[in-house]
Amino acid sequence: MEQLILDLKKQIIEVLNLEDITPEDIDENAPLFVEGLGLDSIDALELIVLMEKQYGIKLEDPGKSKDIFRSIATMAEYIQANSSR
């Protein structure tokens, strides 16, 4: 799980182009959207692409993905439970 969380942080920093932010700067339990990192709807779409590309998880409805994308920890839990890889 720890490794998965670290991988996720690195992948998110890369796909969302969060220059100057390191994995250590991100609290895996902090909210990703609005507060915390302050991500928006486009970032959510990028995260959907990331989930499919890296973990083979298809999320069709961005609205229903809200709970999954609450934090890095919730993403990691979902990946562990659902990843085909």
Place this chain on the structure above:
Amino acid sequence: MPVYIQSAAQISVQNPLCDDWLIDPIALHLPLQRAIEADYKRFLDPIASRRMGRILKRAIATAVTVVENSGIEQPDAILVGTGLGCIENTEKFLLAMLQDGETLLSPTYFINSTHNTISSHIAIHLACHAYNSTYVHLGISFESALLDAFMQFQLGRIRSALVGAHDEMVPLYFSLLEKAGFWEGKTAAETAVSFMLSDEKKENSMAEIKEVVLLHRPSEERLMQAIEQTASRLGIPKEKWIIPPSVKPIFGESFTNQAFELYAAAVKLQRGLLDDYVLLVNNYKGTETSLLFLSKC
């Protein structure tokens, strides 16, 4: 209604956001010279700029600089001219689509590929709901934006306008244009220039814009006629309008490099380095021509 250039700022192959080029220009190298970046951390926090390519960061930095220097925080119009728009992101989206197929593409590249994302980013950054438009007409994209601003002043709709010229050049697209014979042996460069215009003459006003004319495939005769008609309407005989030497050897070439001609002329007019009446003529590959009539303040 008079229109004055209150402030101008550039990011280019020369040192950014200053006039160092006037005294000590950096030599250009063929075939492609990228811009020298400013320190964008002063203008943008990393979260705000996470999706921005260099062209957008340059646009924000030059826009904020002219806002600060002019003291006009909320311009009444934001107008941008760009030949190719955000070509780096366009290229990335296109390559991903063609090489990896039409699945799992990045939305960021797409939304950053549209030309008007530059002017809308400036608007979002300044929280400015004013008139906003983007011109994409080849080598006269910038002058089209300037003409629109000029007309908004004439119609009494605005008292200030932020007008920008933004083009980036990336190695792959550069090489394609090179294949097509576009550069003709000139130095390809990048353009980021912002101007703050207003109708109020101030101590620091740089120059006055008197008229903007756009012509499509003008004959020599039509061009002369347009210059004569405009000069006479402005009440200054044709002979008094001086065409200064081009600054292309200093700033290089792009779709919007006429903005550098205006910028350099304004800087020189302010310092008394040019005669009072200046005419800038841009002939883009024999198809589109623009005339900018300027005077000292």
Place this chain on the structure above:
Amino acid sequence: MVKVYVTGYGIVSALGIGAPPTLEALRNRRSGIGPIRWLKTIHSHLPCAEVAFSTEQLREITGIPAGTITTRTALMGILALKEALETSGWSKGASLPPVLISGTTVGGMENTEAFFLDFIENNSRNEYILAHDCGVCTQMIADYFGAIDTLSTISTACSSAANAMVMAADMIRTGRTSMAVAGGSECLSKFHLNGFHTLRILDKDPCRPFDATRAGLNLGEGAAYLVLESEDSVKARGATPICLLSGYGNACDAYHQTASSPEGDGAVLSMKKALQDAALRPEDIGYINAHGTGTPNNDISEGLALMRVFGTESVPPVSSTKSYTGHTTSAAGSVEAVISILALQHNFLPVNLNFKHPMQELSFCPITDENPIRPLKHVMTNSFGFGGNDTTTLFSKI
């Protein structure tokens, strides 16, 4: 203020080439949205509103010889511009309007996406490299007809054509020209179909603007141009004006790169500016052709903006004709201007197709009956682009 008359219009869309088939489709509630025929894409399950002719067929119709570099966008633009000139009383050989302002965003992307790897890997398609730029499309359209003195091209995404009309009208109002042609053209491309797809705003069913179950837009393609003229020019030519371009407003939502603000701040501003420009009151407007893309975000934002401008209980009849033409993106502003003018001329309200379930958040439902209560005098059309480039235009009976 100098009045700006509309003396001609031309339109090409999935509804047909020309105003007559467009009018026929609108009055018979026939949509142009259907399965993709021409565009080569893996997303063939997404309905689109393509123009019924292949690029080769359009080339034949315009008489442009094979081998001459052109684009689908330019070909559609040429056909729409030709109709606009002809309805304005222009005939071949007569002098052309001196100004053409056109809106487009994808420009020559249709060829670029077909040949980009050729551009990189070999030299077989180099002649298309310089045909990529938006401005080249405008040049191709203009040069088909001949001597046009001033050209420019606007790209404000889905409000491009509306802003082109604004620029041209301002050139008339400032006395730069007495006559201009303005509008926009945009063909479907794999690039923007995929782009919209990454944003997950394309509906796999025909779009349902202003319906509670709406799930996105369908892309369309098309072109439309208006001939705009000053009063002096109308008189001098002895032309018959169709209506007035009575006002327009442009504002920026300045909220987000793609999303509209929750209550449509930019839309409110552009509509209010247009009403003010035309010196009209909200109650003067008899029909509103909404931007109405059918995405969850646009329709709630625009709907609330309409309620703010017109009053919760007094929103005039509204429809989105994107349920017929699809979203013609950069051309939408002029395509929907021509549709609004047709409504004004023929005194009918274009019915909003596929509407069944009212949106709870809105006080109004879109048009289901084509008969206006009072004869139409003033009509409004909205065009909103990504980045919050919002533009409203108004057309009025003379």
